[in-house]
Amino acid sequence: GENVEQHPSTLSVQEGDSAVIKCTYSDSASNYFPWYKQELGKRPQLIIDIRSNVGEKKDQRIAVTLNKTAKHFSLHITETQPEDSAVYFCAGNDMRFGAGTRLTVKP
Amino acid sequence: ETGVTQTPRHLVMGMTNKKSLKCEQHLGHNAMYWYKQSAKKPLELMFVYNFKEQTENNSVPSRFSPECPNSSHLFLHLHTLQPEDSALYLCASSQDSPSDQNIQYFGAGTRLSVL
Numbered sequence: 001g002e003n004v005e006q007h008p009s010t011l012s013v014q015e016g017d018s019a020v021i022k023c024t025y026s027d028s029a030s031n032y033f034p035w036y037k038q039e040l041g042k043r044p045q046l047i048i049d050i051r052s053n054v055g056e057k058k059d060q061r062i063a064v065t066l067n068k069t070a071k072h073f074s075l076h077i078t079e080t081q082p083e084d085s086a087v088y089f090c091a092g093n094d095m096r097f098g099a100g101t102r103l104t105v106k107p
Numbered sequence: 108e109t110g111v112t113q114t115p116r117h118l119v120m121g122m123t124n125k126k127s128l129k130c131e132q133h134l135g136h137n138a139m140y141w142y143k144q145s146a147k148k149p150l151e152l153m154f155v156y157n158f159k160e161q162t163e164n165n166s167v168p169s170r171f172s173p174e175c176p177n178s179s180h181l182f183l184h185l186h187t188l189q190p191e192d193s194a195l196y197l198c199a200s201s202q203d204s205p206s207d208q209n210i211q212y213f214g215a216g217t218r219l220s221v222l
Contacts, residue, residue, distance in 0.1 A: 032208035034210070034211075036211075042215075043109065043197065043213040043214060044197070044211075044213050045109070045213070046210050046211070049210070089149065093208075094152075095152060095155075095201075097142075097149065097150035097152070099148075099149055100149040
């Protein structure tokens with residue numbers, strides 16, 4: 001199956017700063033790249049996804065960028081807020097997930 | 108609520124017990140999944156079913172036995188488990204198979220403790 005690597009494993013930022021999480025994938029045929037957010041004690045939920053025919057997608061304070069040549073895609077969160085604190089997962093085409101990034105936003 | 112319901116929410120079992128986890132989705136989806144979530148491997152894919160047929164078994168030990176009687180229900184039968192099997196077991200569903208770029212909807216999970 002698809003091999004997805006995610007970095008960093010933990011990330012701590014001050015409220016208002018930006019956060020960037022990166023995933024690399026191995027299958028050059030992959031064409032769908034979702035990001036899920038899992039708050040403490042809750043289920044993972046999709047927050048944004050991108051398909052291979054675009055390079056960037058934005059939804060308010062979150063965005064995802066895709067570099068097909070380098071085979072990586074990144075989650076960008078701007079103007080972070082304490083409620084952004086959670087574990088974020090990327091996934092590959094076959095729904096195998098990265099190892100997760102624990103984001104902490106300090107007030 | 109996401110439309111995916113898992114029962115029980117918590118389960119404690121001995122290594123010689125047999126128990127089953129249940130997942131039900133009310134979304135009209137055709138694909139269902141079992142994941143194991145632990146501190147060691149945050150979201151580990153176990154099984155995938157598409158239109159009731161198992162399409163993936165991610166090298167899961169035979170002490171875990173899935174069953175998908177219809178597109179709305181998924182079970183995970185457990186027997187002779189080990190303490191290292193203690194984890195949160197998450198069920199998910201999607202409209203179609205993973206390769207079709209579908210959003211997954213997760214249940215709340217079953218927290219399993221094996222004594």
